[in-house]
Amino acid sequence: MNNLEETLPKVAPGKILSDGFITRLALAIKSVGKATSVNPFGMAAGFVSIGFLATFAVLAAVDRLDLVPLVISALVRIVGGA
Amino acid sequence: MENERQLVESAKSGNDDAFIELANLCKESVARIAFYIIGSRDEAEEIAADAFLKAYLSIKTLRDDVPFSVWVARIAKNLSIDKLRRKKSFQRQTEDSKGSDDEEMAMDIRKEVMDLPIKLRLPLTMLYYDSMQIEDISKILGIPQGTVKSRIFLAKERLKRRLS
Numbered sequence: 611m612n613n614l615e616e617t618l619p620k621v622a623p624g625k626i627l628s629d630g631f632i633t634r635l636a637l638a639i640k641s642v643g644k645a646t647s648v649n650p651f652g653m654a655a656g657f658v659s660i661g662f663l664a665t666f667a668v669l670a671a672v673d674r675l676d677l678v679p680l681v682i683s684a685l686v687r688i689v690g691g692a
Numbered sequence: 693m694e695n696e697r698q699l700v701e702s703a704k705s706g707n708d709d710a711f712i713e714l715a716n717l718c719k720e721s722v723a724r725i726a727f728y729i730i731g732s733r734d735e736a737e738e739i740a741a742d743a744f745l746k747a748y749l750s751i752k753t754l755r756d757d758v759p760f761s762v763w764v765a766r767i768a769k770n771l772s773i774d775k776l777r778r779k780k781s782f783q784r785q786t787e788d789s790k791g792s793d794d795e796e797m798a799m800d801i802r803k804e805v806m807d808l809p810i811k812l813r814l815p816l817t818m819l820y821y822d823s824m825q826i827e828d829i830s831k832i833l834g835i836p837q838g839t840v841k842s843r844i845f846l847a848k849e850r851l852k853r854r855l856s
Contacts, residue, residue: 614848614855618805618820621798626723626736635719635741636712639748643708 700760703751711751715744718761721822722768725832728817729772731806739775743768758831765832773810804854812847815840 696717702710722743727736747754747764754763805813814833818824830837 614852615820617801618816619823621801621805622817622821623724623727623802625720626727626733627719627740628733628737631719631723631737631740632712632716635715635744636708638741638745639708639712642745642748 696760697756700751700754704754711748714760715747715764718764719744721761721824722764724822725765725814725818726768726772728806728814728821729769729776729810735775736772739768739771742771746771759828762828762831766834769814769832776810801851801855804851807854808847808850812843812850815843816847816851819844 696714699710699714703714719740723736723740726739726743727733730736730739743764746767747760754760805817808816815829818829818832819826824832826837826840829840833840835843
């Protein structure tokens, strides 16, 4: 490998992000922005909703949407301090 | 660059569209940094989204002398390293498509690059894959420019040995 400096740029991995990344990001930003402007706890609420959506997406990806009620009841117990 | 400054000012004053435009300008470079650390495109995309959301929530703390792209890249780097630390074992995704000899050679090189330790891999990929300036790499990684250069040198030496 004599000209590594010339070869490396040619083997750079292509596009990383999937199509629609900016659209999804814009939606998330608008929802976080709306939450923060509505109430002082909006920022935390925004993160919680993102976290919940992410959990839902993961469960959907592994085809275990049946666990959603379990997750919700666990969250309720945590928030309720039980 | 002037356009970026105007967009940052506008985003700081609450213009979401300006922030989204800023994100659009540097989204791939931010995702790439996460990818070079994590090695998975899906996780790199998640980290890029998290980095932009974190940046959005703290845009007012961005100093005037720090470019937006460098700032978000630094957030993405920190998030990626945190995520990597939390992982019990790091299994790199392998690309399973078979292509021409050139493509196979490219895959071999990419694999060797991904096998380098992170501290050598990051500056090397940022320089050669993304054509970033040493100064910017130094700012994103938070290390002196001399250290960036020496790590790139060490990375290249190690790669040459492995690929020879």
